[in-house]
Amino acid sequence: MTAAIIDGKAFAAKVRAQVAAHVARLKDEHGLVPGLAVVLVGEDPASQVYVKSKGKQTVEVGMNSYEHKLPADTSEADLLALIARLNADPAVNGILVQLPLPAHLDSDLVINCIDPAKDVDGFHISNVGLLGTGQKSMVPCTPLGCLMMLRDHLGSLSGLNAVVVGRSNIVGKPMAQLLLGDSCTVTIAHSRTRDLAAVCRGADILVAAVGRPEMIPGDWVKPGATVIDVGINRVQRDGKGILVGDVHFDSALAVAGAITPVPGGVGPMTIACLLANTLTATCREHGLAEPVGLTA
Amino acid sequence: MRAAIIDGKAIAARMRAETAAEAAELAAQGWQPRLVSISVGDVAAAELYVRNQQKSAEGSGVAFEARNYPGDISMEQLVGVLSGLNADPRVNGIIIQRPLPAHIPVKTLQKAVHPLKDVEGMHPASIGNIVYNDLALGPCTAVAAVEILKSLPLKIEGLDVTVIGHSEIVGKPIAFLLMSLGATVTVCHHMTRSVAMHSRAADAVFVAVGRPGLVTGDMIKPGAALIDIGINRVDGRTVGDADFASCAAVAGWLTPVPGGVGPLTVAILMKNAVLATRMQRAHYRAQYENTEV
Numbered sequence: 201m202t203a204a205i206i207d208g209k210a211f212a213a214k215v216r217a218q219v220a221a222h223v224a225r226l227k228d229e230h231g232l233v234p235g236l237a238v239v240l241v242g243e244d245p246a247s248q249v250y251v252k253s254k255g256k257q258t259v260e261v262g263m264n265s266y267e268h269k270l271p272a273d274t275s276e277a278d279l280l281a282l283i284a285r286l287n288a289d290p291a292v293n294g295i296l297v298q299l300p301l302p303a304h305l306d307s308d309l310v311i312n313c314i315d316p317a318k319d320v321d322g323f324h325i326s327n328v329g330l331l332g333t334g335q336k337s338m339v340p341c342t343p344l345g346c347l348m349m350l351r352d353h354l355g356s357l358s359g360l361n362a363v364v365v366g367r368s369n370i371v372g373k374p375m376a377q378l379l380l381g382d383s384c385t386v387t388i389a390h391s392r393t394r395d396l397a398a399v400c401r402g403a404d405i406l407v408a409a410v411g412r413p414e415m416i417p418g419d420w421v422k423p424g425a426t427v428i429d430v431g432i433n434r435v436q437r438d439g440k441g442i443l444v445g446d447v448h449f450d451s452a453l454a455v456a457g458a459i460t461p462v463p464g465g466v467g468p469m470t471i472a473c474l475l476a477n478t479l480t481a482t483c484r485e486h487g488l489a490e491p492v493g494l495t496a
Numbered sequence: 497m498r499a500a501i502i503d504g505k506a507i508a509a510r511m512r513a514e515t516a517a518e519a520a521e522l523a524a525q526g527w528q529p530r531l532v533s534i535s536v537g538d539v540a541a542a543e544l545y546v547r548n549q550q551k552s553a554e555g556s557g558v559a560f561e562a563r564n565y566p567g568d569i570s571m572e573q574l575v576g577v578l579s580g581l582n583a584d585p586r587v588n589g590i591i592i593q594r595p596l597p598a599h600i601p602v603k604t605l606q607k608a609v610h611p612l613k614d615v616e617g618m619h620p621a622s623i624g625n626i627v628y629n630d631l632a633l634g635p636c637t638a639v640a641a642v643e644i645l646k647s648l649p650l651k652i653e654g655l656d657v658t659v660i661g662h663s664e665i666v667g668k669p670i671a672f673l674l675m676s677l678g679a680t681v682t683v684c685h686h687m688t689r690s691v692a693m694h695s696r697a698a699d700a701v702f703v704a705v706g707r708p709g710l711v712t713g714d715m716i717k718p719g720a721a722l723i724d725i726g727i728n729r730v731d732g733r734t735v736g737d738a739d740f741a742s743c744a745a746v747a748g749w750l751t752p753v754p755g756g757v758g759p760l761t762v763a764i765l766m767k768n769a770v771l772a773t774r775m776q777r778a779h780y781r782a783q784y785e786n787t788e789v
Contacts, residue, residue, distance in 0.1 A: 329620030383687035
């Protein structure tokens with residue numbers, strides 16, 4: 201048996217098309233155009249690429265994109281003043297501060313100054329707590345993308361055994377919450393887990409988010425399981441730099457029922473979900489129904 | 497019977513004594529920890545809880561003031577009361593007693609408590625901090641259950657733990673507290689296909705569902721710890737979610753109901769009051785210490 205390959209690129213395009221349709225409707229029916237503000241401090245090359253890509257996709261779905269590029273030596277006071285201004289700006293529905301911030305800035309403090317209703321990354325401590333207590337919140341983009349792909353592939357997740365490998369704040373923990381919200385039985389495994397292989401073998405849904413190249417071999421995967429690989433690791437192979445996931449793709453492909461590739465699996469979903477979150481924030485702000493299928 | 501029965505009352509007494517020493521130290525520095533309890537409407541409904549808390553406060557050196565507001569008070573008025581308490585430096589913790597009248601949504605009220613005074617650990621920011629591993633003010637019952645596990649001679653790092661029940665104020669916070677401590681946690685609930693399969697694999701089982709007899713001895717790995725958070729009334733008796741006799745024959749440690757997690761919950765509330773006072777003092781100092789007057 202060979203696993204079905206979940207095409208994240210195609211699915212992300214579908215999500216973006218749905219977002220675009222909602223945006224067009226908001227404009228027609230309510231005269232609203234959602235706005236996403238992205239704040240970039242400093243000149244980290246990877247961050248610049250992300251920000252550019254986010255800005256481009258934001259405009260493509262019909263939203264307004266506001267980019268704020270600040271010098272690397274921006275003071276905390278100036279950054280917080282900008283965030284306060286964006287919090288108060290009715291044209292801005294989503295605010296994203298590109299991480300990592302330069303070392304002299306306290307990213308927790310900065311993130312927690314964003315209005316939780318505009319915190320489209322879902323990192324504000326109140327959003328974390330709201331998700332943790334099953335209330336309406338802004339959900340971090342990467343796990344939201346994984347959830348959408350799982351629902352799309354499996355339909356109902358209720359009663360399935362899900363194992364999340366990795367307990368990071370931005371992927372592992374919110375992923376576990378979302379799977380619980382969809383009535384999975386959830387195990388969170390991590391570096392201190394005694395028998396990781398055995399835990400993984402019990403999973404109908406296996407989400408790998410540790411950031412260690414190919415650490416999960418195919419024989420840790422239960423036959424027929426759905427494998428979501430969040431890891432993106434750059435390794436050298438045959439003298440070339442390539443991207444691999446946390447799961448050993450070739451051996452898992454022979455066992456799993458479905459699997460996301462790296463690249464082209466979870467990655468493309470992240471920005472699509474950022475746009476979905478901006479749309480959701482806009483709808484909530486104006487007391488309109490939330491976009492079906494684009495929220496947790 | 498082989499299980500050691502965990503004496504929650506004794507653990508609670510030890511904790512109260514520790515809290516009292518810390519409260520006295522804070523009081524000597526001008527920061528006497530003080531709790532205000534808010535109940536709305538029918539006094540009788542929450543009376544037992546309030547009386548229990550008052551007694552525990554006395555034993556912990558924490559000042560305690562019980563306030564009752566009329567049942568027809570508006571949400572706006574209550575939020576106004578909370579704003580006043582949030583701003584009052586003499587008040588270090590606010591307790592919102594349940595039940596509340598139907599027109600007062602409890603979550604809205606909990607969000608109106610300043611996170612630094614949230615001794616019940618119910619504010620989204622408090623839960624968020626727990627998820628992010630900052631084990632500051634946690635929901636009392638969840639923290640109490642985890643404290644019981646910590647009192648046992650087990651290394652929590654790497655421990656396989658199954659939590660049965662995924663309620664917002666007990667099951668889920670227990671899972672996150674344990675995960676922060678390095679346990680491998682599995683959360684089961686009413687949609688779980690085979691709870692027994694997960695519970696039998698666990699070195700420690702927490703059960704918080706509210707169904708008497710849900711966990712039986714054959715669902716427990718021999719020698720495992722079983723922490724029972726359920727409180728059910730059956731034929732005029734109070735029992736937990738575990739079938740005590742069969743579980744006691746298999747488990748290594750077992751909490752009784754009553755007398756297990758329950759007594760510790762109120763002791764944690766008092767510990768939180770001291771913790772909150774200390775956090776407020778740190779916040780105050782950070783804000784004003786360098787202010788020239």
